Amino acid sequence: MSIPSKQFTRAEVAKSAQKLTADDTESPVLLIIDSVVYDVADFLDAHPGGEFVLRQVAGKDATSDFYNLHRQEALEKYIDDLAVGTIEGEKPSIVRPKPGDLSLVPYAEPLWLSPVFKSPYFTNSHRRLQRALRIFVDTNVAPEAVEKERTGEHIGQPLIDKMAAAGILHMRLGPGRHLHGMRLLKSEADPEGVMEGSEFNYFHDLIAAQELVRPAARGFQDGNVAGLTIGLTVVLHYSTDTALQQRVMADCLSGRKKICLAISEAFAGSDVARLRTTAVKTADGKHYIVNGTKKWITNGVFCDYFVVGCQTDKGMSVLLIERGEGVETKAIKTSYSAAAGTTYITFDNVKVPASHLMGKENQGIHVILSNFNHERWTMACAVCRMSRLVVEECLKWAHQRLVFGKRLIDQPVIRLKLAKMIALVESHQAWLETITYQMCNLSHSEQAKHLGGPIGLLKMSSTRMAHEIADEAVQIWGGRGLTQTGMGRVIENFNRTYKFDAILGGAEEVLGDLGVRQAMKIMPKSVL
Template sequence: MSKPLRVLSRDEVEKHNKDGDLWIVIDSAVYDLSKFAKLHPGGLAVLLDEDVAGQDATTVFYSLHRHEVLQKPQYARLVIGHIALEEPRIRPVGVGELSRVPYAESPWLNPSFHSPYYNDGHRALQKEFRAFVDTVITPDAQACEASGKNASPEVYKAMAEKKVNHMRLGPGKHLHGLTLMGGVKGEDYDYFHELIVTQELTRMGARGYATGLGSGVFLGLPPVMNYGAEPLRSRVIDEVLNGKKVMCLAITEAFAGSDVQGMKCRADKQEDGSWLINGHKKWISAGMWADYILLAAKTYGGDGPDGAVTAFLVDRSMGFETKAITTSYSKAAGTSYVTFDNVRVPADHVIGEEGHGLLIIFGNFNHERWYMCASMARGARGIIEECLLWSAQRRVFGKPLLAQAVVRNKLALMIAKAEAMQTWIEHLTFQMTRMDHRTQVKQLAGPISFCKMQFSLWEKELADHAVQIFGGRAVTATGMGRFIELANRTARFDAVLGGSEEVLGDLGVRQLIRYMPEDQKL
């Protein structure tokens, strides 16, 4: 049974200022570090400093540690009392709450601002979904990001119960008849609801975990939903949406990245109608966790651009092998090298028509890149929030970092980009709500390509500014700057995922060339 907390004076705390008898004050709470001091990671000397031992160490503490440290049970137990007539001044953001830091949230979440895009249903979904992410997903995400493991079965189960995977697929008949978070009817769910879900998930600050957790859902499942044959289609949809099975998409090869038609993985049709698949896929996100792989393979016409491509759904029980690839950004993504060695696939596992694999795959690229843009726009907010808080509490040359004009300039550039990113993604999202899928493919391929290209360029700039603001802490995987370290490490990943910046920029220009007027001259 714990002892009752004591009401203490600062004079009394001041008497406990030596090795073996050491107290400090952090935000009005009194900590007895007498036994802990020799275990302190920074050494005993740090705690015996004249500005720490027996003193109010609030400013010193927050220049070295994140607030979450105080919430760990082993440190919370060190509290023996509080200073008389004083109340804590630091109030962490509660579960599901909005941040109070300027520009840390998208403008539409500011009660003083107005938006033509969001209604009460959107706001209700955002509120309930944020609380779900904070309580259920984020703790698991942080643990798995550190360990490099897949999401826990409990998270998959909870997401299935809350229909999270259903929502990640965007609007559609798969939602009809369902009541989603915030009381939103499945028939009313639109792309702005999906934008909210995507951006709220980004807040968990675990990029690799997020990729491993959901990439197969919104990348691999739509082709099966749209082109798969029954009863395979319904079975796989049920298993993936309800968290029973994990899925991934396998397109990229060592010699075929943005040049999708250059793939060498082959599928040869057998007399009984089945297919034998041979070849390799590389850098496949969630491949290590996958039960199913949606695969693209050459099916006739030889290697190179003349070979037609067919899509297949391959079950792990059919014999493909995965080997982990160590990337610079995260083991939790389950990035893998996949080998197919005479893997036999039944005829009913062909997705869509034979030879039409590229059309099926390309038809999903807009949605994939839109998702990436939505994530990057919200990720920018997270970087800004970290930098603003750090700049306010970190003191250099006797003043907060915010007193430095060069730091304020960096923050201004970062905020301007984040505001532009959110405005741009909302504009594209609005177009998606007004276009059918065929029109989206025709009209939005170029704009979304430009958006993804520019966002990844800005993301790297934001990460660079953040590293300069945090200094050495930004290249340390733990502690105060760990989220900036992760953001800097993953920014390069976004620059190539879903098509490199150069390829997407070129795609956008090639799209516009089709519409250049022949009857207009300078």
């Protein structure tokens, strides 16, 4: 995008308006926004606010009027068609960010990305990954995310293919052998990629989780093959059939097929031990016959593989079920976009090979619980980043919105709200980074033993933070905070959907209880 080099004086722009008549369809309709001159004559009929609004500011500097209602992004898609030059001797002052740019708004980025503050956790490897991912998301993910969030359509295969080629699908499983031998984020500009997959640790994982949610499209966020993050990990860690494991891993990491985790049922949400779906072994022991239903399963509508919790003869077991005869999926309407692919699944006498058992029979609870840690941690990463994005939007709005002759930011009550929101985001990000450091330095078995409680408490507190931030943000934004289009889109989407994280992966109350009960186990009697 470029602005024409032609220059105008302010007097010339003002004089152009004096020639206009109500029925004039030939003359230019010039106005000024941030020292750029626009001819909006061809946009009069298309302007959402009507022709009259634009004619009111014809020949004038409409900068204050425009930025009291809009952001720079609203101009970006029209600059090429409507900008005709600049004001002589002046330069635009509003920053036009490029893909990959960091925000200049205070507290809009984690402190480790600041040019001033230091961190003991993040290295140049993390910074390279963050930069490459930001460019990828801004260029490829964000445009589709916003559109699919609006229409409810599922993620397109071309985007999945791009993520697979860049190694992003591999990254979503966290560190591990599945990443070894890969160069991550390869592109035409960087055919070597930014790093070797074997170097990928949980801080890289945190970066991936946080960058991918920045488009602020909560339904699409889950619809962006989130089922792979929580479903394929079970196959990676617990499949005992090497050929099956290799086939499913290759199918899903290439993006050719999709996978989801199917645990919750109408009668069993956080209480996974009370599942009613059954898996009965055949007389010859070669197959299981699965019957039952699953509810609220993310991505299930478009998935090819289902990692399913079932009751077997003496406990719960986990099976990998392929879409086929007896498997039926039906979309569920929820308060976020249908782009998530939320599903009701019916298994009707589905014949599943015994080799599709994940882990040991009747010990599936261990498979599910060990998988929960990474899922809940990933959700905490996302909640913290989305909350930060809301803070950024509120800081921008408070500086541009004029009320009673003052900017919102000049009102002490607004500054207090912002202070509360910033404190919540920064404290939770710091807690998240502390737990991430433990994940980098504890074995998988040690994580399962020691981090279930702390991660549960982090997720619980993060979603409580989201509740507070959503409430304050809507009050700051007013009616726009309840409007799905325009500048308030991010606020409205967050306010409508933050509760998903308070329920999915374990409800707040269950996780809080888990954290305290784990602490009780190591509470010494000697201190009583």
